[in-house]
Amino acid sequence: MELSAFAATTAKPRPQSRPDRLGSLLLAGPGLLWLTLLMAIPCLSLVAMALATRGQYGEVSWTFTLDNLKRLAGFGLFGWTPDLGLILLRSLLVAAITTLLCVALAYPLTFHIASRRPSVRVFWLILIIVPFWTNVVVRAYGWLLILAPQMPPARLAAYLGLIPEGAALYPGSLAVYLGMTTTFLPFMALPLYASVERLDPAIIEAARDLYANSLLIFWKVALPQTRPGLTVGVIMTFVPAMAMFVVTDILGGAKNMLIGNLIQQQFSQARDWPFGATLSLALMFLTLLSLTFWRLRNPDKRESS
Amino acid sequence: MxxxxxxxxxxxxxxxxxxxxxxxxxxxxxxxxxxxxxxxxxxxxxxxxxxxxxxxxxxxxxxxxxxxxxxxxxxxxxxxxxxxxxxxxxxxxxxxxxxxxxxxxxxxxxxxxxxxxxxxxxxxxxxxxxxxxxxxxxxxxxxxxxxxxxxxxxxxxxxxxxxxxxxxxxxxxxxxxxxxxxxxxxxxxxxxxxxxxxxxxxxxxxxxxxxxxxxxxxxRPKNKFMAEFLWGANILPATRCGDKRWDTPVGQLESTDQVPWPRGYLAIRPELIVLGPSQLENRAGVNSVQALVQRAIYRGPSVELTLTPGPLKVVTSPRFNPQPGDAVSLLFPSDDLVALEGPTGPDELAALTTAPPPRQNEFPALTERAA
Missing domain, CATH: 3.40.50.300 (P-loop containing nucleotide triphosphate hydrolases)
Structure with a gap:
């Protein structure tokens, strides 16, 4: 009976464009295998490890415990502290502000590039892509040099009385955000550019013709029309920014510790892999929650055909 | 506005x-x-x-x-x-x-x-x-x-x-x-x-x-471009030879247009040229021209003729069925002949002074005015 049903479905002429199911599965196979082996299995093992115990010498001891979850909730050796909660909250905030800064910088940038002649656009795009090739650590150390006490920015700040004479502009929030935005701007700008470039200039002109000022044009026309690129950019910026530890490690100092730094500590100095796994899961959960929130706030509307 | x-x-x-x-x-x-x-x-x-x-x-x-x-x-x-x-x-x-x-x-x-x-x-x-x-x-x-x-x-x-x-x-x-x-x-x-x-x-x-x-x-096209641009008029190089009278490659024509220039063009729309003496009484032989049919295209609502000398284009009623080689007589209503300024460039001037005589020789009959 199943066979006859199968025959009935195959007998119908199918549209040419629809790829045949088995063929597409075969083609997707390597990718699926890769994801299963290298994403799903490690994620599941992360869950398992989060429920395990740290051995005396920092090894993973497979004794079931919920202690790590308690620690996550803030109950440590010396009673409840808000520290962990604050670190999580700070991570969320830093990632959100970084994303916002990148959006604010990327929109004017991409509009500028998209309005150039095609030959000039390549030049601008290369300017965005080049930092991509440079290692994050190198870029962060670059900022250390720029923000050093003897450099003009720190001197100016000292002259204005913002920092003490002879002090550097790091560690601190300013240094962290400078480092974070330079790291993530390409991740925001490139997908956004793809959307901005496809924006029909006539639509912008139509809005202006219909009495809209620049702010309204951006809000009611440009933003909704570039939302697909913006969403990709936000995901590509926010997710890695949540887990970032290199930039904060170099530029942030102890006061600016993020969840990423904490996880890195658990797996290195503290040698507490189970708690590190718990923190990683918490980060994943928080990221997922934030993205769901973004998705709900920005539902996919009908896009241009 | x-x-x-x-x-x-x-x-x-x-x-x-x-x-x-x-x-x-x-x-x-x-x-x-x-x-x-x-x-x-x-x-x-x-x-x-x-x-x-x-x-x-x-x-x-x-x-x-x-x-x-x-x-x-x-x-x-x-x-x-x-x-x-x-x-x-x-x-x-x-x-x-x-x-x-x-x-x-x-x-x-x-x-x-x-x-x-x-x-x-x-x-x-x-x-x-x-x-x-x-x-x-x-x-x-x-x-x-x-x-x-x-x-x-x-x-x-x-x-x-x-x-x-x-x-x-x-x-x-x-x-x-x-x-x-x-x-x-x-x-x-x-x-x-x-x-x-x-x-x-x-x-x-x-x-x-x-x-x-x-x-x-x-x-009333203002210049040669306008006459050509809107579906194309017949444009004849013309030299004034009297009050309202102009010498053109197809003979002497009379236009009611009052213009100051001594030479230029006379333009007339293809559908305003009247075909056949029977269609309109030819008063005193003014603005009447003998022509030969070169090509006739039946368009349904109209017939499009290409005639020598010229070539002249005439659009007429589908009632007529002229064949290539047929001799026809044309009437150019003097009200519909628009005098245009020109020539503006030396090339056009040269064309005006050299082109007409050979044409007249090619079709000697056409330079005579119809009786």
Missing amino acids: VAQVNKSFGNHHVLKDVSIAVPQGEFCTLLGPSGCGKTTLLRLVAGLELPDSGNICLGGQDVTTLPANKRQVNTVFQSYALFPHLNVIENISFGLKARHLESRFITAKVKRMLEMLDLGELGKRFPNQLSGGQKQRVALARALVNEPRVLLLDEPMSALDPHLRTQVQTELLELHRQIETTFVMVTHDQGEAMFMGGYLAVMKDGQMIQMGSPREVYS
Whole structure:
């Protein structure tokens, strides 16, 4: 009976464009295998490890415990502290502000590039892509040099009385955000550019013709029309920014510790892999929650055909 | 609406001292070959470009430097430029909302507009769910709902199927009759410009060539370009040989046009040349020419003849069935012969002085005036 049903479905002429199911599965196979082996299995093992115990010498001891979850909730050796909660909250905030800064910088940038002649656009795009090739650590150390006490920015700040004479502009929030935005701007700008470039200039002109000022044009026309690129950019910026530890490690100092730094500590100095796994899961959960929130706030509307 | 403007893009002088004055409430069509600057002129009036010099007035008010969003002018764009993320109602109410009008007022106006343009059922549809004709009506509604002083239309028919065009043209004229807005429509289609414009302006190479009613522009072309551009007239090099009398390659012709220049051209529309002596009494043999049929094309509503000398083009009633080689006599009504200035260049002058004699020798019979 199943066979006859199968025959009935195959007998119908199918549209040419629809790829045949088995063929597409075969083609997707390597990718699926890769994801299963290298994403799903490690994620599941992360869950398992989060429920395990740290051995005396920092090894993973497979004794079931919920202690790590308690620690996550803030109950440590010396009673409840808000520290962990604050670190999580700070991570969320830093990632959100970084994303916002990148959006604010990327929109004017991409509009500028998209309005150039095609030959000039390549030049601008290369300017965005080049930092991509440079290692994050190198870029962060670059900022250390720029923000050093003897450099003009720190001197100016000292002259204005913002920092003490002879002090550097790091560690601190300013240094962290400078480092974070330079790291993530390409991740925001490139997908956004793809959307901005496809924006029909006539639509912008139509809005202006219909009495809209620049702010309204951006809000009611440009933003909704570039939302697909913006969403990709936000995901590509926010997710890695949540887990970032290199930039904060170099530029942030102890006061600016993020969840990423904490996880890195658990797996290195503290040698507490189970708690590190718990923190990683918490980060994943928080990221997922934030993205769901973004998705709900920005539902996919009908896009241009 | 009055505009007197100059505009360049880089080294390209797109509009050269173009001036146009359109009376309030008129339907004006801007006609010209592509690249003549007609769309640029439209964009200047809309406020989407700034003129290099000159000014633009709307109802007596100088709006030259007023940005597009502050001008009481709305545009129907060539590709319609509907907002893809907004439905029909949201598209139409965009301009009213941008001006922060009361929402009850907006709802009422949009509803009236939907009814007026027969879009009632489509309010909730998105632009990609509409046909070309429907999109055009939404674009029209979106512009007209703001009650602009001037409605600009940038080749609004070019994206429509040919069979839809005639119907939409009639509807647009009907719409214009109902409201008192000035319409300025850019087109490169001569028939459309002629049919729709109560007022026709022809541009070429960034210059305004001629303006006036379609009848005026068609029957009294201002220069050789105008005579050729609108479906092509017969243009005969001519030298004056007496009061109102001109020597031409087809013989001596009389034109009622009073002009000061001693030589130039006489132009006549192919359908205004009268075929056959039986059709019209040939008074005193004036403006009568003997010709040979070279080619005859039956077009259904008309017959198109190519005749020597000339070649002359004659469009006549399908009642006639002339064959190549037939001798016919033609009458050039003197009222319909338009005297044009020229020649302007040395080449044309040379052509005028050398070309006619051999032609006359080729067809000796044709230089004689018919008895």
